[in-house]
Amino acid sequence: MIFSSESPITFDDELTTETDVVVIGGGIIGVSTAWYLTRAGVRVTICEKGRIAGEQSSRNWGWVRQQGRDEAELPIMIESNQIWQTLSEEIGSDTGFRQYGxxxxxxxxxxxxxxxxxxxxxxxxxxxxxxxxxxxxxxxxxxxxxxxxxxxxxxSDGRAEPFIVVPAMAQGCQKRGALIKENCAVRGISTQAGQIAGVITEHGEILCRAVVCAAGAWSSMFTGHVGLSFPQLTVKSTVARTAKAPEGFLGNAACEDFAMRRRQDGGYTLAPSGIHEHFVNRDSFRFFGVFLPNLVESWSETTLRLGGDAPGGWNATRKWSDDEPSPFETNRVLNPIPAESTLGALRERLSRRLPALGNIDFVETWAGMIDTTPDVVPVMDQISSLPGFYLASGFSGHGFGIGPAAGRVMADLVQGNSPGHDLTRFRFCRFSDGSKLDRGPSL
Ligand SMILES: Cc1cc2nc3c(=O)[nH]c(=O)nc-3n(C[C@H](O)[C@H](O)[C@H](O)COP(=O)(O)OP(=O)(O)OC[C@H]3O[C@@H](n4cnc5c(N)ncnc54)[C@H](O)[C@@H]3O)c2cc1C
Structure with a gap:
């Protein structure tokens, strides 16, 4: 079951007024970062405006994929694949990870x-x-x-169960001493001598020496509020899960018409290939130039719609004061309505390509808002103009599989250790230092 703002609150620790690191966002990136920080004995608080894994990290297809990766991501993804192999044992809960290709x-x-x-x-x-x-x-x-x-x-590629993994890792973080609070939006930051000194949450200030912004589709809005321009847009993607089905291919497969993953419960997670909706909002205009090549390339796959479900929506304010409710509190869990037309297309394609599943029941359908950067790779970096502020966002539709290793990388960055991989491609300043964006290729 996907999470919504009506789902019960399960992480509700009492906040302290001071910690080492505050992580903004309880998706796979934020929780994995906390997982490795707590392993090193660092004191961490995760602030999640809605529910742990409420957004992309539970709504994804569950593919853990090295195949077709951007070459700069590949060493990190290979590390992640290795982490996935022992993660269930480490957290004491079956993530569903299986290497079926x-x-x-x-x-x-x-x-x-x-x-x-x-x-x-x-x-x-x-x-x-x-x-x-x-x-x-x-x-x-x-x-x-x-x-x-x-x-x-x-x-060697695999699949895992998105509904299960991140909440289980979050519980593991708690056992190691992390504090986690749902319904706890971070509204802004506080600084001292130009460095991070804390965050302002809806429940008050938390002093800290480092902040990791892992706010998924909301990162651009948050960074904009603290004076940093992060080009990021979102596309909506609709997904269905089926009833138990006869055993077929056990891994993940995709053709031009649809993508499928065999689930642990014996059903499939299905989505049509190449159908996305973009809800035009102010950011669409703000970042129009840098995203134009993406729009041209994906023109036949992307339906443009006005307003609607994008973070903050069309009319939402982009300016707020930290002592008043922010847009993060207005939309606790981004829960876009699955597109009926997309589900219709999925059903038709399935009947044509895989008739054995043509009439299978869709027991649950949902949509997720995928956050993307213009060069379709994330930022994993400390922001040089704001020491102590780290950004880990823009995973562009493939952050679930790489999430555990991305968290390990961020945890090392925050501690001042070597990240173990070349992060040049993931630097924040690539959007502003005049360098030409490298837009691919990846499969
Ligand atoms: C339909 C779909 C299919 C996908 N399929 C795959 C796949 O098969 N394999 C794969 O590797 N990837 C896949 N992805 C992409 C993957 O799910 C994401 O890249 C990944 O989950 C991103 O994780 P995240 O932690 O950055 O963001 P999220 O999971 O979106 O988490 C960010 C969290 O930050 C919180 N937040 C935001 N602002 C604030 C604030 N101010 N204060 C407090 N909290 C805040 C949000 O509420 C949210 O919970 C898919 C995505 C979708 C939507």
């Missing part, structure tokens, strides 16, 4: 050429991705209808 299937030579390029790249990282013939595709997914040219699979 990620498979992409192609009907065109152009896609097959991309897959061949990927397999070559994967060799440098010892990933053992494999090209599949059309017949091998049919053998992996019985009854998968299409004029397939072939596919590509990375057997």
């Amino acid at each position: 990620v498979m992409y299937v192609a009907e065109s030579e152009r896609e097959m050429a991309e897959y061949r390029d990927w397999v070559e790249l994967a060799k440098h990282y010892d990933l053992k991705s494999i090209l599949l013939t059309a017949q091998e595709v049919q053998e992996q997914v019985h009854g998968f209808e299409g004029a397939w040219k072939g596919g590509v699979v990375t057997p």
Whole structure:
């Protein structure tokens, strides 16, 4: 079940007035960061405006994917894959992580050429991705209808259960001493001599020496409030989960028409490929120039709508004083309405491609607001103009799988340790230092 603002509050620790690090946002990035900070004995408070994992981190497809990653993300994702392998044991709760692979299937030579390029790249990282013939595709997914040219699979990739993972990790953080409070929006920051000195929450001030902003789709609004311009927009994506279904492909698979993941409960999580909605708001105009290439590239896949569900909506104020309610309190859990037309398209595509699932019941449908940057990779950085303020956001539709290692990286950054990977591509100043944005390629 997805979480909403009506879901019961389960994390309600009494806040202290002083800690080492405040994490803004209880999604997979914030909670993973806290997980590694608490492991190192750092005192952490997680402030979550709504519910732990209420937004993207429970609404995603549950793919833990190395295949097709941006090359700069790949070493971090490989580390994450390793973390996933022992995470259930560490947190004492089954995350559902299973290595059944990620498979992409192609009907065109152009896609097959991309897959061949990927397999070559994967060799440098010892990933053992494999090209599949059309017949091998049919053998992996019985009854998968299409004029397939072939596919590509990375057997070490996996799947996990988004509803379960982050709340379980959050409980683990609590056991190590972290304080976690839901319905606790951070409205702003306080500084001393230009450095972070604390945060202002709706329940009062917390003094701290570092703040990690992991506010997902709301990060741009928050950073804007503290004087930092972070180009970030959102797209809505609609998802369905099915009733228990006959066992088919056990991993994650995608073709041009839809994507599927076998779930731990015997059903599938399904979503149509290439259908998104963008709710035009003030940020759409503010960041129009930098996102224009994205809009052009995804024009046929993106429906533009006015106002609606975007963080803050069309009319929401972008200016508030820290002693009054902020837009974060107005919308506790971003819970967009799933698009009926998208679900209709999903049903039609499923009937055509995988008739065995054509009539299966959708027992739950939902939508999530995916946050994205113009170059479709996140920021993981300390902001040089605001020492003590760290940004970990903009994971652009693939932050669930990489989340645990991204948290480890952020925890080390905050402690002044080496992050263990080259983070140049993820620097915040790439949007303002005049460098040309590197927009891909990734599958
Ligand atoms: C439909 C869909 C499918 C996806 N599929 C996949 C997939 O298969 N694999 C994959 O790797 N990724 C996938 N993703 C992307 C992935 O879910 C995200 O990249 C990831 O969850 C981002 O985590 P986060 O912690 O940055 O953000 P979120 O999970 O959105 O968490 C941010 C949290 O910050 C809170 N917050 C915001 N502002 C404040 C404030 N001022 N004060 C306090 N709290 C605040 C919010 O309430 C929210 O809970 C998908 C996303 C969607 C929506």
